[in-house]
Amino acid sequence: MKLNELLKYDDISIQCHNFPDADTVAAGYALYRYLEMNGKTPRLFYSGPQKMSKANMIIMKDRLGIPIEYITEMSREPELLVTADCVFGESNVQRFSAKNIAAIDHHLCRNTPPAMNEIRSNYGSCSSLIAKMLADEGIDINSDRKVATALYYGLYMDTNGFSELGHPADKDLMDFADYDRQLMMILKNSNLSCEEMGIAGEALDRCIYDLTDKTALTETSPCDPNLLGFISDLLLQVDVVESCVVFCRNGSGYKLSVRSCTDMINASEFARYLTEGIGNGGGHACKAGGFISSSGGDIPDLIQKRMREYHRNTDIYRAGSDTADVSGMERYIKQSITLGFVPSTDIVPEGTEILIRMLEADAVIKADAGTYIMVGISGEAYPIKKSVFETKYTPCDELPQQDYEYPPSVIDRDRNTSTPLVPHLRGCVAGGGAEILARELTRHTKVFTEWNKSSYLCGKPGDFFAVTASDPKDMYIIKRDIFFRTYRKAAGDR
Numbered sequence: 001m002k003l004n005e006l007l008k009y010d011d012i013s014i015q016c017h018n019f020p021d022a023d024t025v026a027a028g029y030a031l032y033r034y035l036e037m038n039g040k041t042p043r044l045f046y047s048g049p050q051k052m053s054k055a056n057m058i059i060m061k062d063r064l065g066i067p068i069e070y071i072t073e074m075s076r077e078p079e080l081l082v083t084a085d086c087v088f089g090e091s092n093v094q095r096f097s098a099k100n101i102a103a104i105d106h107h108l109c110r111n112t113p114p115a116m117n118e119i120r121s122n123y124g125s126c127s128s129l130i131a132k133m134l135a136d137e138g139i140d141i142n143s144d145r146k147v148a149t150a151l152y153y154g155l156y157m158d159t160n161g162f163s164e165l166g167h168p169a170d171k172d173l174m175d176f177a178d179y180d181r182q183l184m185m186i187l188k189n190s191n192l193s194c195e196e197m198g199i200a201g202e203a204l205d206r207c208i209y210d211l212t213d214k215t216a217l218t219e220t221s222p223c224d225p226n227l228l229g230f231i232s233d234l235l236l237q238v239d240v241v242e243s244c245v246v247f248c249r250n251g252s253g254y255k256l257s258v259r260s261c262t263d264m265i266n267a268s269e270f271a272r273y274l275t276e277g278i279g280n281g282g283g284h285a286c287k288a289g290g291f292i293s294s295s296g297g298d299i300p301d302l303i304q305k306r307m308r309e310y311h312r313n314t315d316i317y318r319a320g321s322d323t324a325d326v327s328g329m330e331r332y333i334k335q336s337i338t339l340g341f342v343p344s345t346d347i348v349p350e351g352t353e354i355l356i357r358m359l360e361a362d363a364v365i366k367a368d369a370g371t372y373i374m375v376g377i378s379g380e381a382y383p384i385k386k387s388v389f390e391t392k393y394t395p396c397d398e399l400p401q402q403d404y405e406y407p408p409s410v411i412d413r414d415r416n417t418s419t420p421l422v423p424h425l426r427g428c429v430a431g432g433g434a435e436i437l438a439r440e441l442t443r444h445t446k447v448f449t450e451w452n453k454s455s456y457l458c459g460k461p462g463d464f465f466a467v468t469a470s471d472p473k474d475m476y477i478i479k480r481d482i483f484f485r486t487y488r489k490a491a492g493d494r
Contacts (some may be wrong), residue, residue, distance in 0.1 A: 001118040003031075003133050006102065007038050011079035016068065017086035017093050017251070018048025021224075022060060022187075024085035026154030027104065027126040029066045030147050031084055034134060043078070045069040047094035054224075056190040060153060063183055064146045085126035087113050092251035104129060107253075107280070107291060121280040124166035127154030128173045142178040152179040153187055160229035160257060161188075164271070164289030166282025168357050168406050175411070176418065196227050203231050208304075209240065213311040216244040219300055223248055225289070228257035236261055243270065247303060253279065253293040256303070260286055264316065264446075269458045273444070274306050276460075285455060310444065316456075317465075317475055318448040324465070324472045329437040331469065331490035334392070334430035340375035340400035341389065342424045344368065347410050355411040356381050357418070375421060377485055379404030393428040400427055435490060438466040438478070449476050 006012065014031050016024040028044050035042040044067055051070045052058070061068060074096050081088070081098030088101045102116035106123040113119055123129045131141050131151050141148045155173050159165050162174050199221050207218040216235045220228065228246045235244040236259045243260040256274065258281070260267040267288035271281030274290060281290025292299055317324065344367035348354055356363045356373060363382065365371060370386045377400075407422045441463050446456040459465060459477035468474040478487075 001102065001104075001116050003034055003137050005116065006035065006080065006082065007040070009080035009100065010040065012040055013043045013045065013074075013078040013081050013098070015081060015083045015086075015093065015096070016044070016046040017083070017090075018046065019050075019092070019251075020046045020052050020057065020068075021085075022057065022150075022157040023125045023127050023154040025057070025060065025066060025068060026150035027130045028068065028084040029064070029150050030127070030130045030134065030141070031082065031104070032067070033144060033147050034137075034139065037139075043069070045071050047071055047096070054193075056157075056187050059183075059187060059190055060150070063186075064150055066150065084130075087117070087119070090252050104133070107293075120167070122167050122282065124164055124170040124282060125155040125158035125173075127151040127158070128167065128170040131173045131177075132169045141173075142176075145178060145180060148177045149179040149183060152177040153184060156184075156188075157226065160225055160287070160289055163229060163284055163287030164257070164282060165284065166268075166280065168409075171357060172418070191224065191226050192230070196223055199223050200227060200231050200234075203246065204234065207235065209238075210308075210311075211240055213308070214240060214242040215307060215311065216241045217304060217307060218246055220246060220248040222250065225250070225255050225257070228255060228289070229287070232257040232259045235259065243267070245274070245303060245307060247292075247300070249294075250291070253291055254299050254303075256281065256290040256292065258288040258290065263454060263456075266455060266458070269456075270310065273310050274303060278302075314444045314446060316446045316448075318453070319450045319475045320453070320473055322473070322475075324437075324467045324475050326437050326467060326472050329439045329467070332436050332438050332466075332487040333490050334436075335486055335488050336429050337377065337486060338396065338398045338400045338427045338429055339377065339393070340402075340421075340425035341372050341384075341393070341395075341428050342375075342421060342426060343386075344371045344373055344383070344410075346424055347373075347419055347421070348412050352412060356383070357409045357411055373410070373421065375400065375408055375425060376482060377401065378479075378482055379406060379408055380479075380482070381408035381421065389428075393430060396427045396429050398427045400425055435469040436466045436487070437469055437472070438464045438483070438487070441465055441477075445477065447475055447477050450474055 014028045016028045032044045078098050080100045082102045086093045087103040101114040105119045106126045203218045203220040209216050232246040242262045243265045247254050247256045258267045258271040266285045268282050271288035271290040275281040279292035348367045352367045365383045372384050372389050374384050375381045402422050409418050409420045411418050441459045445459045448456045457477040462480045464478045464483045
């Protein structure tokens, strides 16, 4: 759904979820301002058992002048009702009738969503989703500093202080929003109450430790997501804990905070593992979070079971030091499809430290004449040495496809500027030497690659473990959907 599709309606109401948090209010407010800019007179409201009372929410509403109302009934049906950070029919949304319904949300939807919807469960906040939708309409959120501040704070709160960013669009909002820094300082220091400190103490007291896996797990009483992060940060300081999970009941499901202090466990990937198929998760290497929809079953027991499986059913390889067992692996050749590449020095001057921002993760490199950036068929980007590129690929005049869910970009870390890669891409096709050995994974697998020894690629059953045919120490993971679109079996292999 595009935001401009809403403009055919005149009588529009925007509904935030019950017990509104910063993310739902920010998303609703940004949508409110968009509609106002386009000549509409929308209404912004929330409902539920009680009015919002948390200090940070009152400060946010008053200081930014957000015209949100608390209502318990509607005098008439609006022509269009748009839910922000929630979906009509879910348990955390008071039901009101309307002639037409739309939804903008970043949570998994348990029920059938309305026909008009933009639901992206891989985003860390609805604020970043709205920011991306506004950008798609050609609107810079920084043209209205109050909107930019609201969205920035909505993202901050829903991702536990930016530690649980789930999508590159989350990182874009964090990096480039021109927000009110003084107000953010006030809001950041108005989050915890005496009651919440009591909740933290109880959660720490009943924590479960696993000395074999060096993990900790605890459930808290229902609370603000920021408190989960506060508790998990404390747990990680225990000498026998290398990773931990803190969770609580939150609306229609469970909110999780995940921490790691070892390179063997990427907290973002760990969070995705815990929530796969039942929710969403993401974040940074050390701090992440997620949400699980409570559609049935014992969720606390499931979290504990998945934690144990994650730690005890995983294969780990380090390229360059480990040698893969290639017995039983089959030979594959990269198909002649057009991919994209660009010399890193075409983007920034040599020696510049850059961050490659892509859908799956960020990668940090230094630009030099011997380093290229490859972009695959799904927008996956990764660095490659020029010498390796020349053995595997041949430049061509044809440009690669550019229909990516999130077009990769490069961020100059010194200047904090972002440059899209797509306009700079050149075409190439697989050339001589692009032969690999591969086998389908049956277990959760991590691979520390040659080009990134400090973090790993992760594969799950059904993905492929691959090594360069001429060097079994050069190993990596290829996602299943990408593998079958880019490789074919070598002649002679069945």
